Amino acid sequence: MPAExxxxxxxxxxxxxxxxxxxxxxxxxxxxxxAWLGAAEAPTKLVAIGVSPIVISLIMVIGVFLxxxxxxxxxxxxxxVRADVRRAPHLIIWALLAGCLWAVANTLTIFxxxxxxxxxxxxxxxxxxxxxxxxxxxxxxxxxQAGWRRWAGVLGGALVMCVGATVLAIASASQGPSPHSLxxxxxxxxxxxxxxxxxxxxxxAYLTGMNPLSFVTFFTFGELGMMTALAFGYIGVSTxxxxxxxxxxxxxWLMLGGFIWVIGDLFQQYAAKYVGISRGIPLSNTNQLxxxxxxxxxxxxxxxxxxxxxxxxxxxxxxxxxxxxxIALSSATxxxxxxxxxxxxxxxxxxxxxxxxxxxxxxxxxxxxxTLPSRSGLDWLLVAAASAVLVLxxxxxxxxxxSFRWGPALALTAVLLLLLFLCGRKLWRTxxxx
Amino acid sequence: xxxxxxxKPTRSRVAxxxxxxxxxxxxxxxxGGLLLLRFIH
Numbered sequence: 001m002p003a004e005x006x007x008x009x010x011x012x013x014x015x016x017x018x019x020x021x022x023x024x025x026x027x028x029x030x031x032x033x034x035a036w037l038g039a040a041e042a043p044t045k046l047v048a049i050g051v052s053p054i055v056i057s058l059i060m061v062i063g064v065f066l067x068x069x070x071x072x073x074x075x076x077x078x079x080x081v082r083a084d085v086r087r088a089p090h091l092i093i094w095a096l097l098a099g100c101l102w103a104v105a106n107t108l109t110i111f112x113x114x115x116x117x118x119x120x121x122x123x124x125x126x127x128x129x130x131x132x133x134x135x136x137x138x139x140x141x142x143x144x145q146a147g148w149r150r151w152a153g154v155l156g157g158a159l160v161m162c163v164g165a166t167v168l169a170i171a172s173a174s175q176g177p178s179p180h181s182l183x184x185x186x187x188x189x190x191x192x193x194x195x196x197x198x199x200x201x202x203x204x205a206y207l208t209g210m211n212p213l214s215f216v217t218f219f220t221f222g223e224l225g226m227m228t229a230l231a232f233g234y235i236g237v238s239t240x241x242x243x244x245x246x247x248x249x250x251x252x253w254l255m256l257g258g259f260i261w262v263i264g265d266l267f268q269q270y271a272a273k274y275v276g277i278s279r280g281i282p283l284s285n286t287n288q289l290x291x292x293x294x295x296x297x298x299x300x301x302x303x304x305x306x307x308x309x310x311x312x313x314x315x316x317x318x319x320x321x322x323x324x325x326x327i328a329l330s331s332a333t334x335x336x337x338x339x340x341x342x343x344x345x346x347x348x349x350x351x352x353x354x355x356x357x358x359x360x361x362x363x364x365x366x367x368x369x370x371t372l373p374s375r376s377g378l379d380w381l382l383v384a385a386a387s388a389v390l391v392l393x394x395x396x397x398x399x400x401x402x403s404f405r406w407g408p409a410l411a412l413t414a415v416l417l418l419l420l421f422l423c424g425r426k427l428w429r430t431x432x433x434x
Numbered sequence: 435x436x437x438x439x440x441x442k443p444t445r446s447r448v449a450x451x452x453x454x455x456x457x458x459x460x461x462x463x464x465x466g467g468l469l470l471l472r473f474i475h
Contacts, residue, residue, distance in 0.1 A: 186470060
């Protein structure tokens with residue numbers, strides 16, 4: 001059998017029009033991911049009480065956990081998750097690893113912001129996109145035979161976005177450095193390395209054919225498990241419980257932030273699948289731009305600031321959009337796609353995953369003989385349980401006194417829903433969410 | 435039907451995982467991240 005597999009030629013690109021469609025879909029997913037990931041910051045801005053950053057992160061991760069199980073159950077059903085795991089069970093290890101990496105990186109960013117402020121910390125951890133490009137090239141054949149124009153588009157676009165992000169971070173920063181600034185620099189750099197490396201498991205899973213909706217259900221165990229261990233380790237069980245009881249009136253807002261974040265992350269996963277990590281990560285890093293839009297227009301964060309600050313915001317935003325445009329126009333060519341397929345075939349051979357399954361999922365299709373996903377009573381139970389938990393905490397929630405502008409909030413929400421509808425519809429029509 | 439279409443791996447799955455550099459790079463980075471967190475906390 002291994003000999004037969006080895007002799008199988010690399011899957012050929014059957015339909016160039018379909019590959020163009022998948023590339024466009026990946027770019028749209030990356031852009032939509034940025035919008036939703038940025039919007040996830042909005043509910044957390046309602047939380048102005050003195051809760052420990054680790055507790056804030058833990059509560060958000062609990063919201064994330066609820067969303068990561070209920071959304072896949074709602075979209076495709078858990079039968080689809082089980083079928084994926086039977087085909088590629090080894091990927092559970094990588095999903096757990098990726099979840100642990102995310103949790104540690106997120107905690108490091110909290111310390112980085114505390115010690116050196118957002119303006120210095122953000123550009124340092126935003127380097128994750130450059131590391132993602134490196135891992136994508138080294139391990140998964142991304143940008144191989146891509147030509148200097150595409151290299152310049154992806155690498156140049158990512159660098160321009162880093163500069164734009166730095167300018168935005170400087171404009172929106174409200175905090176000076178602390179005496180622990182060297183620790184903060186290490187924390188921010190560490191977070192960038194962890195997040196950049198987290199995309200190795202993502203790409204491995206999607207090259208092998210696993211559905212993003214399946215991957216995230218296991219990813220979240222690593223995420224919640226590691227975050228809980230960190231909270232227990234650094235705060236202690238009894239203190240943590242005491243803080244959670246005291247913070248019950250704001251738990252809903254943090255969980256809602258986590259829930260919105262998952263929607264963005266799902267699109268990020270599809271972007272990583274269809275345009276690779278070298279392009280998908282920078283595109284979804286536009287979340288900073290969207291977060292700033294919410295901050296400026298809905299929460300009035302730059303109200304009364306100098307003309308220079310506004311110019312920095314406009315300049316930084318234009319740079320980020322320029323970078324996004326460069327990356328979006330550098331989609332993979334047929335030659336590069338062939339290298340991706342060779343990497344996918346290598347993974348299939350190593351772990352004994354059926355070649356027809358890998359090839360079909362690579363093109364966003366179901367494999368022949370694969371049963372159609374369907375929802376069961378268990379799926380509806382999961383959705384109902386997640387909704388009940390959110391409703392319970394919503395009933396306890398208190399709306400804090402906050403400067404909030406409804407007009408821009410409704411406009412930005414309308415844009416989010418429009419992107420969700422357009423991208424969701426294209427995902428469904430093109431791939432049936434595979 | 436679905437299981438029958440899964441090809442037999444070239445060696446045991448556990449051995450494949452623990453000899454895969456895609457496993458060791460994220461694992462090493464995770465360990466480094468945890469040590470860094472302990473150091474700066």
